[in-house]
Amino acid sequence: MRKMGIKDIAALSGVSPATVSRTLRNPELVNKDTRKKVMKAVKESGYRPNRFGSSLRTRQSGNIVVVMPDITHQVNAGIIRAIESEAQKHGYSVLLGDTQGLIERERHYADMVNSGQADGILLFTPRLPFDVDPDQPLLKQLPPLVSGNETIPVEGLCRVSVNNTAGARAATEYLLSLGHRRIAAVLGASDAPSNQERLDGYHQAMDEAGLQVDPQWIVAGDYSTDSGMAAMEKLLKLRQRPTAVFCFNDDMAIGALNVLHQYGFAIPQDISVMGFDDIRYAALMRPALTTIHQPLEDIGRAAMQLLLEQLNGRQPKNNYVELPFELIVRQSTGPVPLQGESE
Amino acid sequence: MRKMGIKDIAALSGVSPATVSRTLRNPELVNKDTRKKVMKAVKESGYRPNRFGSSLRTRQSGNIVVVMPDITHQVNAGIIRAIESEAQKHGYSVLLGDTQGLIERERHYADMVNSGQADGILLFTPRLPFDVDPDQPLLKQLPPLVSGNETIPVEGLCRVSVNNTAGARAATEYLLSLGHRRIAAVLGASDAPSNQERLDGYHQAMDEAGLQVDPQWIVAGDYSTDSGMAAMEKLLKLRQRPTAVFCFNDDMAIGALNVLHQYGFAIPQDISVMGFDDIRYAALMRPALTTIHQPLEDIGRAAMQLLLEQLNGRQPKNNYVELPFELIVRQSTGPVPLQGESE
DNA sequence: CTGAAAGCGCTTACAG
DNA sequence: CTGAAAGCGCTTACAG
Structure with missing residues (x-):
């Protein structure tokens, strides 16, 4: 047959x-x-x-490609799941583009749009993997595209994310409200726009509180649990230890928590720890992690919707969708310890 | 241009x-x-x-579709990442099929193979979403297909998984070796083959130790953290409490851990908890979770390789790839408490 | 409302 | 080693 x-x-x-x-x-x-x-x-x-017969005629593949550095991260997984659901609803299939952080893979997936294998691209990486003519208007040279999370700051580019700066600021302000003054920041990947934005938010809050930030409180990380552990180790060695540590994502905060336990610190009595993202396991830690919640489903859906508009030939009126974050107070943060205040 | x-x-x-x-x-x-x-x-x-021009001629799409109930689960995410990497290496693109547990979505993705949109399918769900003529040999009617994890037990079907029975047995034997006799089991999704297999392994170990299993020790769950919590609550209400709880995955074990903490139990001094999977966060729990490690990358790679063989027109000589699990002993399990032994 | 025909972009058996 | 030609399965402007 x-x-x-x-x-x-x-x-x-x-x-x-x-x-x-x-x-x-x-x-x-x-x-x-x-x-x-x-x-x-x-x-x-x-x-x-047969899809190919029709695609050849209509010049539409019915596919979109989603490019992410690592789909095993809760944040990315949650987002792509929402994307897929929304895409399916509108007749699109999702090609998975896990780049493992490699630029050549980003380009490989970008090529899928060039070869017609995908009609549009959703980018959750901090770069545009397209060759462009710098003399021409940039937007005209790009296929239907939405940048999410690690939002590429190009004028007019469709973007979706929470306000990282405001989120980090809210986190820092919350720690300040608990009486903390020596608040450390553990940074994410240095090439990630989100990292810079969160750092800005942290500085804004500290500035407005009239506090000088000791450079030693700012420790490099890369959003991985291991880097959170290393950062915490470093902070514990400081002569004047911070009383609160704001890690720029939950994975690093979880790493920090582990190091603190290892050294016998009580959390939050001795030191407060805060994350960002609100991944599923944040609530399941001991103590449960205070963090900034990102609405992953909404981010995914909004990104797909922005892409759909472009696929339907409309330039979205609103090219930046900012989604609300939420401060989630749990048990890993508490009032500044007494000696911390006075010291 | x-x-x-x-x-x-x-x-x-x-x-x-x-x-x-x-x-x-x-x-x-x-x-x-x-x-x-x-x-x-x-x-x-x-x-x-143009991919479609060539696909139309060659009748090969260069795509495969991966069908999973929920990509936000660590186990699935880890596997699909490996699949994608291996697929890319061999020139295939991966279509993401997150079914959200819905059968109609499974069929939707299966249709992609029927419509030529994908050349093969990787199934991590417990059903064959294809219409088949029961009078014909089944295998002849199926496209290139590999069943992974929730391995569909069809004679000759290509399958990849750890030996769930042996894994659960090893887990139970380990708890027995610590002196536990009242060992509870928290079950996974009732329609999941893996659940039945793990239950078999549990029973085997208990039988061989000459222990009668109190039916009350077997508690339903569905692999979710919430179900792990509910199951633990139930177990705590038993007149004769188990001294060890073997949860059939880590998520449920993490739920159990949380309930135990909530009620003030010391782990593992009062009660031991064990999981299955070794997701990334298992090692980061307090106490770190003892569990059975699944080699996600190997599973994904092996599944893709089995599929590639079929795509290249070879029927793999070895149609079942069993990958080794590993008992990972951490801090959530310990010797049976004294009163537990004597009671 | 329906059909015949052209053509989307490629590949490959065939002929040279 | 290379080219002309047919055709993969569909869609759609055109004609009726």
Whole structure:
């Protein structure tokens, strides 16, 4: 039993291939009775239009590609899941582009749009992996594209994210409100826009509180748990230890928590720890992690919706969608310890 | 600047489209100098062959589809990442099929193979979402397919997983070796083959130790953290409490840990908790979770390799790949408490 | 409302 | 080693 083609269905239902095609794509153009005959043949034969035949004609693949550095991170996984759901709802399939942080892979996935394999691209990486002519307007040279999370700051580019600066500021202000003054910051990946934005937020809050930031309180990290551990080790060695540590994501905060336990510190009595993201396991830590919640589903859905608008030929009126974060207070943060205040 | 086609490149390099095609697909068939001319034109123009033109001719999409119930679960995410990496290495792209546990979505993704949108399918769900004629040999009716993790037990079907039974048995034996006799089991999703397999392993170990299993020790769950919490609550209400709890995955174990903390139990002094999977956060819990490690990368790679063999027209000699699990002893398990032994 | 025909961009058996 | 030609399965402007 060879695979059915549109001609087979046409023969089966006694119409032309054109009419079969119309019945499937634009039923309103077809007489009701004809339609019925065709649908019957389609049903009985289990016919599925070959995607490539149609893609070749219509020049639409029905695919989009999602590019992320690491899909095993909760944040990315949550977002792509929402994207996929929304994409499916609108008839699009999702090609997975896990770059493992490699630029050549970013380009590989970008090529899928160039080769017509995908109609649009969702970028959760901090770079534009396209060759562009610097003399031409940039936007005109790009395919339908949305930048999410690690939002690429290009004028007019469609972007979706929480306000990282405001989020980090809220986190820092919360720690300040608990009486903390010596608040350390553990940074994320240095090439990530989100990292710079969160750092800005931290500094804004500290400035406004009239506090001088000791450079030793700012410790490098890369958003990994290991880097959170290393950063915490470093902070513990300082002569004047911070009383609170704001890690720029939950994974690092979880690393910090582990180091503190290892050295026998009580959290939050001795030292407060705060994260960012609100991954699923944040609430399950001991103590449960205070953090800034990111609405992953909303981010994914909004990104897909922005892309859909472009795919439908509309330039979205609002090209930057900022989604609300939320301060989630749990048990890893508490009032500044007494000696911390006075010291 | 319209998109370049193969004819454009042919014109640019002064050869026929056929030769351009050969240069790109079977360079060894083409004279070296001709090849050079063509490659030069390809480079300069940035030409990418249109995937649909070629797919239509060759009847190969170059895509595979991966079907999983929930990509936000660490286990699935780790596996799909390895799949993607291996797929890319061999020129395949990965279509993401997150089913959210819905059968209609499983069928939707299965349809991608039927419509030629994907050449093969990797199934991490416990069902075959294909219509088959029960009078015909099953395998002949299926596309290139590999079943992973929730391995569908069909004779001859390509499958990849750890030996869940042996893993659960090793876990239970380990708890027995610590002196535990009242060992509870918190079950996973009831429709998951892995759940039944792990339950078998648990029973095997208990039987061989000559222990009667109190039915109350077997508590339903669904692999979610919440279900782990509910199960633990239930177990704590038993007149004769178990001294060890073997949760059939880490998420449930983490839930159990939280409930125990909440009620003030010391782990493992009062009660031991064990998981299965060894997700990234297992090691980061307090106490760190003793568990059975699954080699996610190996599973993903092996699954893809089995699929590749089929895609290349070979029926793999070995249609079941069993990967080694590993008992990871951490701090959530310890010797049976004294009163537990005597009671 | 329906059909015949052209053509999307590629590949490959065939001929030379 | 290379080219001309046919055709993969579909869609759609055109004609009726």
